[in-house]
Amino acid sequence: MTRILITGSTDGLGYSTAESLLDQGHEVIVHARSAARAEAVSALIDRGADLVVADLSDRGAVLDATDELNEGRAIDAVIHNAGVLTGPSLLPVNVVAPYLCTALLTTPSRHVYLSSSMHRDGKAQLAGLDWSGGSVTASYSDTKLLVAAFSAGVAELWGPRVLANSVDPGWVATKMGGSGAPDDFDLGHETQERLAVDPSLQVTGGYWHHGAQQQPAGGVRDADFRARLIEELAEVTGVALPTR
Template identity: 45%
Template structure:
């Protein structure tokens, strides 16, 4: 059985992913912004809980410290995300980058993307200016997933489009199936024979072709450089204090 961290797991796709993995017998650590949102009598099913607001730099670091106390994870599912918020780039792109850089390298990384990443911008000045859109943030996190796929031997990394599903973010009228929305990331986290082993962009258990920029090594390098400059944290570990 694997030890797995799922971020943004108090509700929606994150909670469904965490529940499915726990039902399979895995040791699941859940990340939530507010631990009070887990007061549903099911705390015993989790290996542990880490808490912090991924829109706040110091709290992202705190989440990384809490997670590292559990030791090396086999899998990290970067599920947490926001849609209509000025913090889209911080929560959707910067937080996954910082957590990946500051935690011990797992065997598998899974990052939540969106079909909307295809209309995202490659203008990385929007990152430092705080003017990124949701689409931008999802292009960047998709690029991040594919960049790490080729960067670290021994660690697989994939991006997943879960579809437009009826969660609090997606809305009650979303047309896609909620169960299908978490099935791919659950499968990527645990299946012994994922093909391709790393670097896939997935939707409902099938690979698709993502935005060309996400597969461009030059843009991947520029994004990692921009994130390192923005946070003071190297992709391979902390460089300076991020405030």
């Protein structure tokens, strides 16, 4: 039995991932951005899931949440599912929060980051980014390239003791994807589940789609860019990625 934190689990893929992992007998920590949104996971909590509440666009709230989680039972894996599509919180939620959770949570041996096929339209550049979210300086595609590059960087620095992979869940029918999305919804969350809990899957540094590894965009494969990204995130947050 594995204990897994799933960020952004009040609806869509995050909720279904939590539900499926509970069905498999794992321990799950669900996440909501506010107490009001926590009502959406009441059925999962009734089934035994634990809850953490934090607005991932608020750096202080992320720091408080990681402190709270470190004081609890050990977490084996994190599925970094939370994300936003537009607005000033794109970088804080889609990139900075996963960075902080990775750097500060002390026990996980697996990290799974939700990217997107749209990362291929993203820019592998760091100049001019407002990591605080005070202004919009990145697109959704940019953030999904950045988080995939970060995942590959974690794999390089921490492997093989800590496994890190990114996943394109496909274009599925969620609040973000829209009701007309054509991809299979179940396939949209099965890969990240396996990467989080399957003991036979000892892969790190991969970019995945529907159970198979794919070649990500060039910026993700650029070791120099990955290193500069991690250095910049450490500088802007004041939190260094520790040596594992």
